[in-house]
Amino acid sequence: MIEFPSYHALAAMVVTILMFVGFVRGRMSIEIVSLLTIAVIAVGLYFFPLEGTRPIDGLALAFGGFGHYALITICALMVMGRGLVVTGALEPAARILERVFRMNLQLGLLVSLLIAFVLSMFVNNTPVLVLMIPIFAALAARGALPTSKTLMPLNAASLIGGLATTIGTSTNILVVSIAVDLGMREIGVFDFTPLVLIAALVALPYMWLIMPRLLDDNRVETEQNFRRFHTRLRLGSESSLVGKSAAELVTVLPEGIRYHGEPTGPMQVQQRLHISGSHEALEDAVRELKGELAPSWVLDRIKRNASSSREDVMVVEMTVTADSRLITRTLPSSGIADLYGVAVLGIHRPDRLLGEKDQYSGGGDLRMMEGDVLLVMGLQDDLQAFARADSLLMLEGARELPRRSKALLSAVIMGFAVLTASFGIFPIAISALAGAILMFVTGCVKFDRVGRALSGQVIVLVAASIAIGRVIDESGAAAWLGEALSIGLGVLPPALVLAAIMAFVTVLTNFASNATAATVGTPIAFSIAAQLGLPPEPLVLAVLFGCNLCYATPIAYQTNMLIMAEGNYDFADYIRTGVPLVALMVTALSVVLVLWYGL
Known part of the structure; x- marks a missing residue:
């Protein structure tokens, strides 16, 4: 017979539920709910300290998340992700994607899903989607697949990619750090990547072939008035157009560019061609035709001034x-x-x-x-x-304008951080901090722009989540919940135990913060493992996986909201496409965990 929980454990569960309700109702911002949670924990433990502790210990517990190494690691990864974006290091992948889409729409969608998956293994999926969304919007305007049929699968692929490594999402780092605090070995960057790759192979046909069919064409039939800028393109000495005629020029112009000149003889260096197009199309013309839109002496002076003053153009x-x-x-x-x-x-x-x-x-x-x-x-x-x-x-x-001269450098720095962490040369916190420092020192990210790299919402949320996780654990609530759940789970085979834990955390993460679901679910999984005599690692991974299966509601993750307006989605679109994907992933990951760990 299970005993009634202590009043500290009961209070911890009540605070957690109230925090979930606050997130779901959405009347207050995530930052306010998080700060209120920290305040309630701090005040409550000061006047009603845990057994064997002093009132001041409660303050340290409540505010300890702000100094936790997991939060520091997350912030450092945000800085490095910002460096990849502002230097344009991700743009080559985006340009390749556009060329493939021109060849075949279905092939382009498949390749884009794979690119989003791979990039999100190492970079937070938010900057990846921020870069790719305009490309898909432009392709849709040119007659390709509508954004409503591409952005939802793309978002799902990036979320699964983020699930494949410990650095793929901040939630993964959080789960691993909490598990280490509870006494489990530290999980390596790529330790569970093979499991996710197998499950991704099961989910890929659904995301590629079925999910777009479940989504309507939500394009609004309105005329899109893109500004078309008229300019004079000055041909450089390396331009492939030098020596060609106007008739040949028309055949090599980038898409979206019009030529307004009269037929002339062979083109020469520094010849000025009257063209027009959107800003993005003009940038493509400069890159592909090796020309300039303004006199070179002006552009050189701007770049020199930007370099000397360390300002962005x-x-x-x-x-x-x-x-x-x-x-x-x-x-x-x-x-x-x-x-x-x-x-x-x-x-x-x-x-x-x-x-x-x-x-x-x-x-x-x-x-x-x-x-x-x-x-x-x-x-x-x-x-x-x-x-x-x-x-x-x-x-x-x-x-x-992206600082493209730093693109390769920022990619090398990110690679250095990932490789040193993955091979165990340095802990992930040290690798990430070293990478962030190198981003600053080399100018990939500027000190006065750190605010754009760091998300205050994420920082406060992670700090509150760490505090909740510690209270759930130290108050005995996790042990009590683990004991209660183990009574029902004890009669189930390991595969169903893993599936039940993963499904439970998945429900939480789709209606509240995945970081909070992680900090609540990890101690519970650890306790259930002890109650059932199972190794803790597969159960902790079940929590980690469940926290990332956030496809079924728009409030489950920030990128779900990011694509909502561009794809013109409604709540039903997420449920219709997300619930089957969640079911697929829970089933596949549970089976793979059982086979991998020989349960």
């Missing part, structure tokens, strides 16, 4: 107002580069207004008019000075 859009001195002027006659040290990369004007001949100078350059939108590159202070002096309205949506 920005690209912004500015509208010409009625008071601007630029009206009726052309770019060469405006003196913008000399006066402000910025480069105008292109001018947007609707095609229906481009037919009048007096809009062009004798040299064929477009004269600026009120309402034109300029695409301008430069440093932040120079851009603001240009906007103020020439009466321009700076639009929202400024973006930083």
Whole structure:
């Protein structure tokens, strides 16, 4: 007969349930719920300390999560992930994906799922999806699969990829660190990767072939008005166009680029070609055709100033107002580069207004008019000075240009951190911290941009989760729950025990924080293993796996919310596609765990 839990254990379970309710109801932010949880634990243990402890020990327990090595590791990995994004280290994979999609839609979807899976094994899946979502939106606009049929499978593949290594998600690090605190051996980076790969092979046909069919075409039939910027592309000495005719030019232009020039003879170095396209298409043209959108001396000066001042180069859009001195002027006659040290990369004007001949100078350059939108590159202070002096309205949506010169370096640093951790040369915390420091020292991530790399929500949530986990364990709640669950699980075979634990944690993670589910589930699994006489590692892995099976609700994980608007999904889409995937993964992983550990 199981005894009634102590009042400390009962209080710990009540606080945990209230925290779950707070997350699910969503009336307060995750940060507020997390901080309230920490406050309740701190105050409660100060006035009602655990047996054999002092009131001050309760404060140390409540706030200890902020100094826990798991949180430090998570923050360091965020910094390294930020370094990969801002240096453009992930862009080559994205460009390869776009080329494959042009060959075959189904093949492109399969390759994209594999890329998302592999990248998410080493990088948090959020930056991976942030990079890939615009690509899929652009492909959908060009007639490929709609985003509603691609983003959900892509998100699922990235989540499964994050499940495959201990550094794939912050939840994995959390589970492993809690298990180590409870006395289990430290699990290596790739120790359970083969298990996840086998389960992923079972889930891949579903994500690739079935999941898109369960999703409707949620495209909104509205005209998308992408700004098309007119510019002059200056051919460099290495351009493949040198020596070719205008007829040959049209055949090699990147998709989305139009050529507006007249047929001429063979093209020469520094010849200026009148083209138009979106900002992204113009960047493709510069890269593929080896040209520049502004005089090279201006671009070189901007890069030198950025390097000496350690600032990022920005690209912004500015509208010409009625008071601007630029009206009726052309770019060469405006003196913008000399006066402000910025480069105008292109001018947007609707095609229906481009037919009048007096809009062009004798040299064929477009004269600026009120309402034109300029695409301008430069440093932040120079851009603001240009906007103020020439009466321009700076639009929202400024973006930083990737520091591509650091792309290879950031990839090497990430590889160094992963390899040293995976081969046991250094603990993951040391490898991650060393990698983050190298990102700072080498300039891949700048000190004043750390706030963009770190998520305050994740930091507070992890700290609260660690506090809850310790209270659940030290109050005896985990032991009591383990004993209660083991009474029912004792009659089940090991495969069903693992499946039950995994399913229990999966339900929690789909309606609350997966980090919190991890910190609650890990001590319980450890206790159940002791009660049933089973090795703790497979049960802890069942918790780790269950915490990552967060496909069934939009609130289960941040990337689920990230794709919701772009894919125009509703709650039913997640349930319809996520529940079968959860069932597949729970079944496959339970069977693989039983076979792997010989239970």
